[in-house]
Amino acid sequence: MKFFIDTANLAQIKEACDLGVLDGVTTNPSLMAKEGIKGIKNQHQHYIDICRLVQGDVSAEVIATDYEGMIREGEELAALNEHIVVKIPCIADGIKAIKYFTSKGIRTNCTLVFSAGQALLAAKVGATYVSPFVGRLDDVCNDGIGLVARIVEMYRAYNFKTQVLAASIRHTQHIIQCAEVGADVVTCPLSAIKGLLNHPLTDAGLAKFLADYQKTNG
Numbered sequence: 001m002k003f004f005i006d007t008a009n010l011a012q013i014k015e016a017c018d019l020g021v022l023d024g025v026t027t028n029p030s031l032m033a034k035e036g037i038k039g040i041k042n043q044h045q046h047y048i049d050i051c052r053l054v055q056g057d058v059s060a061e062v063i064a065t066d067y068e069g070m071i072r073e074g075e076e077l078a079a080l081n082e083h084i085v086v087k088i089p090c091i092a093d094g095i096k097a098i099k100y101f102t103s104k105g106i107r108t109n110c111t112l113v114f115s116a117g118q119a120l121l122a123a124k125v126g127a128t129y130v131s132p133f134v135g136r137l138d139d140v141c142n143d144g145i146g147l148v149a150r151i152v153e154m155y156r157a158y159n160f161k162t163q164v165l166a167a168s169i170r171h172t173q174h175i176i177q178c179a180e181v182g183a184d185v186v187t188c189p190l191s192a193i194k195g196l197l198n199h200p201l202t203d204a205g206l207a208k209f210l211a212d213y214q215k216t217n218g
Contacts, residue, residue: 001179004057004187006167008035008046012190013053019193024056026109026131026167026187028087029063044080051081059109059129059187061087070097078106085109085128090118095125102126109165114142119151123160129185134178135168144168149181156182172196 002023005016008031016022027050037046047060058081062073070093074086078101086101087109088094098108102125109129110122114137122130132151134144148166155162166178169188172195178186 001183002056002185003193004059004165004185005190005193006031006169006187007190008032008037008050010049010053013050016190016193017054021193022054022056023185024058024083024187025050025054026059026087026165028061028111044076047077047080047084051083054083056083057085057107057129058083059085059087059111061111062089065089065091065093067093067096070094071100074101074106074108087111087131088127090122095121098122098127099125110162111167114147116147116150116154119162119164120154123155123158123162127162129163129165131165131167131187133168134166134174135170137168138170145174145177145181148178148183152182172198 003021004024004026005013005022006026008027013025032043037043051058060077062070064070064073070088077086078084085107088098089112090110098110101108107128109131110127111131113119113130113132119130132147137144137147148164151164163184165185165187166183167187169186169192172192175186175188175192
């Protein structure tokens with residue numbers, strides 16, 4: 001399973017890269033705003049800066065919600081760097097735009113997916129990734145991990161090439177659950193990735209090893 005980090009923060013991306021487990025990055029307008037990146041020109045430069053840090057796919061989201069606008073913005077984003085994947089919302093014009101980008105060899109990430117039906121349409125038009133939102137479904141008493149499992153099973157049954165990119169990951173347990181149901185990718189905060197390292201028995205064992213070393217070696 002690939003690990004993507006869901007952020008526009010360059011320091012966090014670098015830290016994840018240095019850890020040696022980072023395969024890519026996802027961003028969205030909210031994450032850009034959080035970093036204070038304003039204006040299309042500055043946002044485009046920020047995407048380029050991210051691509052210089054990570055040797056993997058970087059999802060950059062369009063703002064337009066109409067077909068023509070998505071095509072225009074998507075082509076501009078794809079031209080920034082070879083690592084860019086154009087992130088498109090799962091709406092009617094978005095599905096049409098993904099079909100267009102597929103025909104042009106431009107990779108896409110179909111985002112804001114909350115049902116197996118949406119995921120089926122995204123795969124039919126050749127999306128590179130589909131992003132079911134785990135945490136947001138859990139927030140409204142739906143089974144986010146269950147949806148990821150259904151999409152994985154459906155894609156395998158029909159040999160779709162679209163990768164299941166589990167998004168809206170809230171905590172470390174979500175990562176483990178996504179791995180268990182066969183997600184191709186998870187995109188998550190750095191804290192969730194680092195949380196995989198944590199276990200009290202590791203801390204206790206290391207403390208004992210160091211204490212015993214001090215006893216025998218001063």
